[in-house]
Amino acid sequence: MATLEEKTDIAVDGDTISGTFVTPGTLVPGVLLVHGWGGSQAQYLLRAREIASLGCICLTFDLRGHAQTRARYFETVTREQNMQDVLAAYDLLARRPHVDPNAIAVVGSSYGGYLAAILASMRPVKWLGLRAPALYIDDGWDSPKLQLHKDYDLQGYRQAFVPAEANRALRAVQRFEGDVLLVESQHDAIIPAMVLRSYREASKHARSLTYRCIAGADHGLTKQADQKAYQTLLVNWLSEMLFGARGPQTTASTEPEVALLPAQPETTPKAAV
């Protein structure tokens, strides 16, 4: 069996000696989890735990403008900056010992789904999971994200079908040849069904497509049962993708099979996303 080696410094008596960890060379899939606007890594932590227990190494993180960096960046952070955040997190995950860089899943919600879609055109991604992915006009890439809602009629933009060629995230999805999970919230006041349709039609080259609508759910999955439903969808999809075991398909109307986990809304339902 191949092994991995990792140099390490060992602190002793105010000095440092050199050491080497040698570990089994087992490679496992990596899963990057990208929260939405107004959210934080904490929302994906419960999901990460369940996904890790499938045998994956997960990374969840706070986009700039959120959690610790909220005060410094919330008003000014641009899509370009948050894209750099996602790329930095991806690269950290991909080069972590034991992560198979050829078996990386990226999962994002809302604004995080939009960024995850674009990531798939910039880094090797095998599995792409998008829940209520947001959609923005390409213009203003370097404008503050908050400013986009003032400069553009995003609500209008999202009400109309957008052809894949006309949008950076949709172009990325159109070129993506891995497996896609798309999850819609039936009563999403932020991301209308038409946005999901644009993503769905863009997924024409995906090796497999799993499209689900969570009945009765709002954008932020404020109801605990909807959190559970998404968790079940996500874990079952990843489990099938990772292990290739084509068990019975789970739909949103199926009773969730995972243990009940405390729910936390992802975004304020009415927050601008």
Place this chain on the structure above:
Amino acid sequence: MATLEEKTDIAVDGDTISGTFVTPGTLVPGVLLVHGWGGSQAQYLLRAREIASLGCICLTFDLRGHAQTRARYFETVTREQNMQDVLAAYDLLARRPHVDPNAIAVVGSSYGGYLAAILASMRPVKWLGLRAPALYIDDGWDSPKLQLHKDYDLQGYRQAFVPAEANRALRAVQRFEGDVLLVESQHDAIIPAMVLRSYREASKHARSLTYRCIAGADHGLTKQADQKAYQTLLVNWLSEMLFGARGPQTTASTEPEVALLPAQPETTPKAAV
């Protein structure tokens, strides 16, 4: 399955965002490898690779006075300082994610075997592997290690049987209730057979004792076949200890079963140890 969480900082654009790795909670045995006087971690690297491929996490390291810190410490380093090195390395290994702190093996050669034996009285050690372990008078614990050879008749001390009560390393072995591997070199000009006898008789409370003499071998295992024989003994012993599979016992006279690995003498055969 339980999972492990590990906070991480992600560098981006000269700033830092916060992330969390979530990984499968699998625990595996840890193996600490301690080189002898005049040696370095490099000697144990080949062994560490084979041991890691059994499914263990190994740590090998440079004692102060060796490799990068040779110039600064070689003349002055004391047993107390090297003991602190071993403790620091042990603690780093024991708290590393995925290492089971209740399943740690310590393996040492010569001076490293002496330190490993003492470690077993200071930290939880389940398996103790000693190859040609050295023996020193307890006095002068804080004297430079090199000075011991001038201040004491170590050769004389090692020619006589030493009762366990009269020596710190032997007392540690006497109290040790785990599994012990003792490996002698038949033609060891540095560590006479009597030292091995002292260690062997001290191992009276060991749960199991595996005592082997490598026929024709010198102290530093300068012959490649002797390196191979030790490698085989060590890997077979650890494999039996870890997996409890009581396969056929390997002796030094048995044809080694492992693949041929490039050999590197551990110490200059005539070096003072």
